[in-house]
Amino acid sequence: MKISEEVKQELESIYQRFFHDEKVQRMKVIAMHRGCNCFIHSFRVARRAIKNALRHKSVNLKNILIASILHDYYLYDWRVDRARKKHHTANHPKIAIENASKDFEIGEEVKAIIDSHMWPMNFKIFPKTKEARITGMADTMVATREVLTSIAHKKKRLDNYYKEIEFLFDK
Ligand SMILES: [Fe+2]
Numbered sequence: 137m138k139i140s141e142e143v144k145q146e147l148e149s150i151y152q153r154f155f156h157d158e159k160v161q162r163m164k165v166i167a168m169h170r171g172c173n174c175f176i177h178s179f180r181v182a183r184r185a186i187k188n189a190l191r192h193k194s195v196n197l198k199n200i201l202i203a204s205i206l207h208d209y210y211l212y213d214w215r216v217d218r219a220r221k222k223h224h225t226a227n228h229p230k231i232a233i234e235n236a237s238k239d240f241e242i243g244e245e246v247k248a249i250i251d252s253h254m255w256p257m258n259f260k261i262f263p264k265t266k267e268a269r270i271t272g273m274a275d276t277m278v279a280t281r282e283v284l285t286s287i288a289h290k291k292k293r294l295d296n297y298y299k300e301i302e303f304l305f306d307k
Pocket residue numbers: 207208228253254
């Protein structure tokens with residue numbers, strides 16, 4: 137779908153608001169797929185999800201954007217938190233929803249997108265809407281790429297990563 141400059145700017149400003157939010161920045165210390173962190177991962181998913189969503193007709197871009205930024209907003213390190221490690225795959229979407237609802241005002245559609253993002257790994261919660269399927273697919277694409285690349289956690293590489301996700305739309 138084609139979006140107006142106005143919509144584009146609105147989405148970019150939502151993206152920027154979350155990107156610079158202190159609470160969201162806490163995801164930077166949450167480790168993720170080798171050499172990455174939860175913050176970089178989440179904003180990558182947001183960029184990928186919006187890119188993919190623009191190929192569809194009439195989808196709610198705002199909900200996709202907010203849900204993808206917050207889909208992994210669980211804020212604990214499952215590698216060290218042993219009690220949570222075992223059920224991380226199944227439980228972290230619910231914890232992300234809980235944290236996100238506390239820190240931001242998010243609607244039911246956004247919650248539903250976050251809830252089903254682990255499908256089909258978490259087979260019980262199926263993505264019922266197009267928005268949920270787009271977000272889940274973007275997460276899988278980004279996570280796969282992250283697992284396949286970067287082994288070492290290098291500062292220089294991280295700086296590049298941050299540059300990559302600085303804006304929702306490429307300049
Ligand atoms: Fe996740």
